[in-house]
Amino acid sequence: MQAYLLDFANFMLRWLHVIAAIAWIGESIYFVMLDNGLKKPKAAEDREKGVFGEMWAVHGGGFYHNQKYATAPAKLPDDLHWSFWKSYTTWLSGFALFVTLYMFNPGFYLVNPNANWEWAANMSGWQANVLALVFLVGGWVVYNELCKRISPDMTRDGLLSIAVAVMMVVVAYLSVQMFSGRAAFLLTGAVMATAMSANVFFWIIPGQRRMVNAMKAGETPNPLDGKRGKQRSVHNTYFTLPVVLLMISNHYSFAYNHEHAWVLMSLFIFAGALIRQFFVLMHAGKIQPAYPVAGVALILVAFWLGAPAGQPAATDRDTADEGAEFEEVHALVNQHCVACHSREPTQPGFAAPPAGIAYDSEDQILSQKSLIQQVVASKYMPLGNMTGMTDEEREVIAAWSE
Ligand code: HEC
Structure with missing residues (x-):
């Protein structure tokens, strides 16, 4: 009965998780597209009102006219739409899924008895559970510290991107050494997904609240809050494609049980980020095919590296x-x-x-x-x-x- 209950819960949670993730990522992709697609407002009165950019779109049988105010409109509307539950629901349902599947059976799903590191191969189930949690929280702490130390005032975001990229290779490497291949892919994705949700929870939403409160109090909002929100949203954008790939990797054992699984994982992560970069630029009107070409090249390297070494030689068996x-x-x-x-x-x-x-x-x-x-x-x-x-x-x- 317990197994059936877990299976059923898993099924329903997966449904919720995928729906919430579609809603969240869809919205996030939409806003990045909107932000990059904004044109200078045509009407002089809009420019005087402080409109920074606008976009016209047709959808669902009607026409939409979006306007973005660089800092804020003169008067805040009462009914302001906020976006955060989609992100929190995605994280919470994803974590619940991880618990019902992996943490209820860590001996099968988390521990890799063939791990290169002996202590990892001999972990007990609860040790593996604790390690997985430490891994997730630790990933966020390190990422957050990198952001705070390298680019606290958002002036060294380029360097920060490189540091985050190196961090992800290290995460991929460590996860493969410590956990079963399938869990390693999932946990590496979960480190990025946790950073994404935590960015929303700890920085983007509180920053927006501070800006709104400042405006209500008749003060000028701190521009750093806006810039930091943007910095973290940009990271989230480049995380999306790699995260989704790692989340759907659970049937592809050729990848996660490969002896260089962490290299394959890193190649896929960078390929996803490069392909995303193409779309980010495209919405700003710049077509730069070098990005997807580089992304596909990395996927081809992964294909070459992941190819099986050939069938075992014919045997001398009778x-x-x-x-x-x-x-x-x-x-x-x-x-x-x-x-x-x-x-x-x-x-x-x-x-x-x-x-x-x-x-x-x-x-x-x-x-x-x-x-x-x-x-x-x-x-x-x-x-x-x-x-x-x-x-x-x-x-x-x-x-x-x-
Ligand atoms: C302890 C239980 C257990 C044992 C023993 C076990 N399996 Fe599995 N097997 C599983 C589970 C759980 C899955 C589903 C994993 C998943 O969803 O990726 C699975 C999945 C599979 C799949 C599908 C893989 C895929 O990519 O979808 C195959 C094939 C398979 N097992 C073959 C075997 C063979 C052959 C053996 C014996 C040598 C074996 N299993 C022993 C639990 C077991």
Whole structure:
């Protein structure tokens, strides 16, 4: 029952998370587009009122006329639309998802028994849970300190971008050394996503509140609040594409179980940021194809690097004896997979066959031959190597030819 409850909660949370993220990121992309697409106001009276830029758009059967005031209009409207719940809902539902899936089963999902760092390979489940939390909070603390120390008055934002880029490579590297590949990709994405939401929570919204309060009190708002809000929004813009990629990476074990997974991850992160840069500039009227070309080039490098080293060489096994070979494979699958991958899993914590894959019959095993070989060779399965599959046993699966 507990497993079913967790599965169901996971399903519903995922729904909420994706919807909230679409709303948040959609709005954020919209505002970046709007900001970059603003034209000087045509009407002299608008310019006198302090309108800094405007955009005309057609949508939903009507025409929209957006105007941006550089600092503030003479009088603040009463009904000002604020945007923050979309961001908070995305983070909260994402974190809840992480808890229901990863933190309820850290032994399977967080710990990497083949980790390069021995202490990480031997972590207990709760240690892995604590480490994951420290990782998320620590990511935000380091990022926030970089922003505060390198560019406190927003004059060295270029240098800051480089520092944040280097930080993300370090995050990718550390996550891969400490956690299972799948969790490493997710956690690296979550470090960026947490920074994005925390930017909204700790800087962008409080800064806007201070500006609004100053204006209500008849004072001039501190321009640093506006600039800092912009600095953090810009970071959020470049985080969006990489975050979404890492969040949807959970089925692509060729990437996260690769021996250079952190390099692949870094390539994808930079590719996403470069591609985003193209659109940011495009909305400002500048077409610079060099950015997406560089982004795609990085993806191609990832493709080349991630390519499997080739099928294991044909073996000297007795190919005339294929029947016996499958029996051996079948026995290994029964021993190492069926506790989870069965219509009625006996492994505690599983209510239904994971990923919908059951190996109760020979046909089911035969029909999944290449997938089985792939997940066993990459050591993604058995999950968390809970059944202690040996390298020799993995070779038998790799050599299975019929
Ligand atoms: C401890 C439980 C457990 C064991 C043992 C286990 N698996 Fe899995 N398996 C899972 C879970 C959970 C998933 C879903 C993971 C996900 O959503 O990415 C999964 C997913 C898979 C997938 C789909 C991968 C994908 O990319 O969607 C395959 C194939 C697979 N397992 C094969 C195997 C094989 C072969 C074995 C035995 C060598 C095995 N599993 C042992 C729990 C297990």
